[in-house]
Amino acid sequence: MNLLDYIKGNRKGKGARKLELDAMQDPFLADAMEGFDSVKGDHADKISRMQAQIAARTASSSSADKRFVGYRIAVAAVVLIAALSGYLTLMNHKSTMLSAQENQQDTFYIYAPEEYLAKKRAELTQLQEESKGKASLNPIVKVENLNEIIQPFEPMYVYYPESHYDRDRYDMNSSEQLLAVAATPSVQSDYILPESISHTETARSEVAESRNVIQGRVTDQNGEPLIGVSIAIKGTNTGTLTDIDGNYSLKSNIESPELVASYIGFDSAEVSNPFANQDITMKESQLALNEVVVTGHGALKKKELTGAISTVEAKDLALANTSEVNKALEGKMAGVQAKSNDDAKIRIRGAGSISTDEKPLYVLDGVPVSDISHISPSDIESMEVLKDAASTAIYGSRASNGIVLITTKKASNSKPEPYTGWKSYNKYLNDNKTRTKGSDCEKKKGTVELEFEVGEDGKPINIRVAKSVCDSLDNDAISLLRNGALWNGKGMAKIKVKY
Amino acid sequence: MNFFKKHKKEDDTDEELLNKYRNTNDSEYFGLLYNRYMPLVYGVCLKYLQNEDKAQDAVMEIFEMLLPKVAGYEIKVFKTWLYSVVKNHCFHILKENKRELTVDFDSNLMESDSVLTLLVEDVDTEREKALNKCLEKLPEPQRIAVYKFFFEDMSYAEIVENTGFHLKSVKSYIQNGKRNLKNCIESSVKEE
Numbered sequence: 208m209n210l211l212d213y214i215k216g217n218r219k220g221k222g223a224r225k226l227e228l229d230a231m232q233d234p235f236l237a238d239a240m241e242g243f244d245s246v247k248g249d250h251a252d253k254i255s256r257m258q259a260q261i262a263a264r265t266a267s268s269s270s271a272d273k274r275f276v277g278y279r280i281a282v283a284a285v286v287l288i289a290a291l292s293g294y295l296t297l298m299n300h301k302s303t304m305l306s307a308q309e310n311q312q313d314t315f316y317i318y319a320p321e322e323y324l325a326k327k328r329a330e331l332t333q334l335q336e337e338s339k340g341k342a343s344l345n346p347i348v349k350v351e352n353l354n355e356i357i358q359p360f361e362p363m364y365v366y367y368p369e370s371h372y373d374r375d376r377y378d379m380n381s382s383e384q385l386l387a388v389a390a391t392p393s394v395q396s397d398y399i400l401p402e403s404i405s406h407t408e409t410a411r412s413e414v415a416e417s418r419n420v421i422q423g424r425v426t427d428q429n430g431e432p433l434i435g436v437s438i439a440i441k442g443t444n445t446g447t448l449t450d451i452d453g454n455y456s457l458k459s460n461i462e463s464p465e466l467v468a469s470y471i472g473f474d475s476a477e478v479s480n481p482f483a484n485q486d487i488t489m490k491e492s493q494l495a496l497n498e499v500v501v502t503g504h505g506a507l508k509k510k511e512l513t514g515a516i517s518t519v520e521a522k523d524l525a526l527a528n529t530s531e532v533n534k535a536l537e538g539k540m541a542g543v544q545a546k547s548n549d550d551a552k553i554r555i556r557g558a559g560s561i562s563t564d565e566k567p568l569y570v571l572d573g574v575p576v577s578d579i580s581h582i583s584p585s586d587i588e589s590m591e592v593l594k595d596a597a598s599t600a601i602y603g604s605r606a607s608n609g610i611v612l613i614t615t616k617k618a619s620n621s622k623p624e625p626y627t628g629w630k631s632y633n634k635y636l637n638d639n640k641t642r643t644k645g646s647d648c649e650k651k652k653g654t655v656e657l658e659f660e661v662g663e664d665g666k667p668i669n670i671r672v673a674k675s676v677c678d679s680l681d682n683d684a685i686s687l688l689r690n691g692a693l694w695n696g697k698g699m700a701k702i703k704v705k706y
Numbered sequence: 707m708n709f710f711k712k713h714k715k716e717d718d719t720d721e722e723l724l725n726k727y728r729n730t731n732d733s734e735y736f737g738l739l740y741n742r743y744m745p746l747v748y749g750v751c752l753k754y755l756q757n758e759d760k761a762q763d764a765v766m767e768i769f770e771m772l773l774p775k776v777a778g779y780e781i782k783v784f785k786t787w788l789y790s791v792v793k794n795h796c797f798h799i800l801k802e803n804k805r806e807l808t809v810d811f812d813s814n815l816m817e818s819d820s821v822l823t824l825l826v827e828d829v830d831t832e833r834e835k836a837l838n839k840c841l842e843k844l845p846e847p848q849r850i851a852v853y854k855f856f857f858e859d860m861s862y863a864e865i866v867e868n869t870g871f872h873l874k875s876v877k878s879y880i881q882n883g884k885r886n887l888k889n890c891i892e893s894s895v896k897e898e
Contacts, residue, residue, distance in 0.1 A: 435786075
């Protein structure tokens with residue numbers, strides 16, 4: 208069972224189960240499988256593409272330095288062939304370049320012949336087919352993609368018949384011949400300098416001997432080994448990672464090296480003058496743990512957002528005492544330009560584009576709207592301007608010019624109440640209630656209940672008698688309400704007057 | 707002949723390939739090795755970055771990053787080494803972008819559990835007796851899932867088909883079932 212098949216959704220049978228069983232013991236595999244499940248898409252296809260890319264990338268880079276040699280040999284070959292054909296023409300009067308190639312066993316062809324490439328292509332395809340059945344993670348390049356890999360190298364370099372490979376010296380094999388036809392031939396041995404190679408090798412081993420080996424074990428405070436901790440020698444590029452048991456070993460050629468161990472979720476530990484056996488204990492980092500924050504990105508509230516947010520409260524807007532929101536915003540928020548032209552113009556983060564709309568996205572009580580010029584500043588409870596890029600993540604590209612979140616007063620669910628507060632208002636009702644003298648109702652007792660709405664100016668409007676006692680008493684109560692304190696908030700309210 | 711040789715190269719162990727790369731500096735060896743683990747690398751990147759394009763970028767970045775450097779590292783087990791490199795790279799990307807990481811706590815806690823080899827190793831009779839007893843004590847969905855996976859050799863998908871459980875719940879049933887079994891067996895073996 209191949210992981211790629213599993214990703215494609217082929218999840219039944221022994222093979223799939225084996226893979227799942229493996230995943231239990233292999234966090235790498237388990238993580239990967241989780242990743243494939245968590246993001247939708249044609250992952251197998253993407254992987255094949257990337258594998259082909261890397262195959263092409265490594266093949267081309269490995270032949271990059273040979274290319275130079277290849278050109279030289281190509282030139283040499285042309286000269287040789289020209290000389291040979293010239294010689295043959297002179298001597299035999301019948302020779303052509305073609306016959307030179309046919310007759311000479313040890314000449315070489317410029318460009319690989321098409322039959323050869325076709326043969327190799329078939330071989331590789333067969334290999335692919337065969338390795339499919341194997342239960343391993345062998346890279347699979349789709350058969351259709353083979354041509355992509357082969358193609359770029361076809362017409363490029365020099366092709367040497369197989370008799371020219373010096374197998375003892377160069378471990379050649381078919382893939383190298385196929386992918387980079389410009390493989391190293393025996394003719395080329397002049398250009399490789401074996402002396403220089405062996406020279407560097409001896410130099411390397413000398414350095415290795417002079418280094419001190421530092422090794423040890425990295426654990427957390429509980430003595431548990433930490434896997435994959437990066438250990439570096441301060442001030443150098445030398446470093447390593449701890450293995451599965453938390454062990455590490457490092458070579459250092461510095462007099463008194465300083466070790467720095469770092470690991471996610473832990474404070475980095477520094478050890479100066481480490482011993483040959485240097486165990487390191489790392490402490491969990493309080494700070495780093497907070498780096499991973501679980502958030503819900505769906506919510507719209509300011510408190511759940513991070514980043515640059517400016518807020519203007521209702522009282523600041525009311526102070527401006529204008530009829531337009533953008534005028535009220537002038538100079539209230541950092542980084543927000545509000546121009547008091549004829550139409551409402553608000554620019555956040557400057558003008559983002561010259562060709563498209565520069566308007567921010569207005570979100571009115573959670574609903575995105577295009578225009579806010581019809582809203583009176585006095586209706587606004589609060590305005591929040593989101594200036595950071597994270598806001599784009601919530602509202603999409605519409606929000607690339609920033610977002611203005613507006614909460615209107617209506618949307619806040621406070622019930623209307625008197626400016627003076629209920630306590631003193633009730634006192635007012637009690638102290639000032641009067642009876643119109645001479646009416647039938649003079650001696651009646653009971654409670655009048657009035658329902659009304661709070662108008663724009665805070666005065667009660669649309670007053671309705673919800674519970675009547677007597678006509679004149681009702682009227683008395685209404686005038687009491689009219690003459691009383693103003694009201695805060697919006698919507699329906701109710702008062703009771705006891706007679 | 708060539709055909710045979712090609713096969714041999716593919717069969718090289720990770721460490722052999724790595725050594726060949728070190729010795730010859732021919733990047734094809736490392737390309738071969740990296741391609742071998744590419745599906746895993748891509749999967750892990752997907753898990754942490756939650757985005758196909760970013761994950762693909764990361765896969766190629768890691769390759770380009772390792773290619774010049776890998777020869778300088780002392781690597782014992784390439785696979786585990788690569789795993790931590792990939793994870794660190796992903797964390798680094800997340801940290802750089804200062805994006806919040808959405809953690810699927812449920813599956814994370816399940817998968818990172820250390821109970822690994824419960825039924826794989828040979829079990830002596832005493833333990834087997836305890837195992838049977840403990841199996842019966844398990845809550846029903848856990849018992850069914852564990853039984854089907856370990857004794858009937860079914861894959862997750864087959865269990866889903868067979869029982870109608872949700873795929874995620876099957877995974878957690880098995881994980882939790884294993885943990886419960888382990889605790890139960892350990893305590894009952896101690897008692898006796």
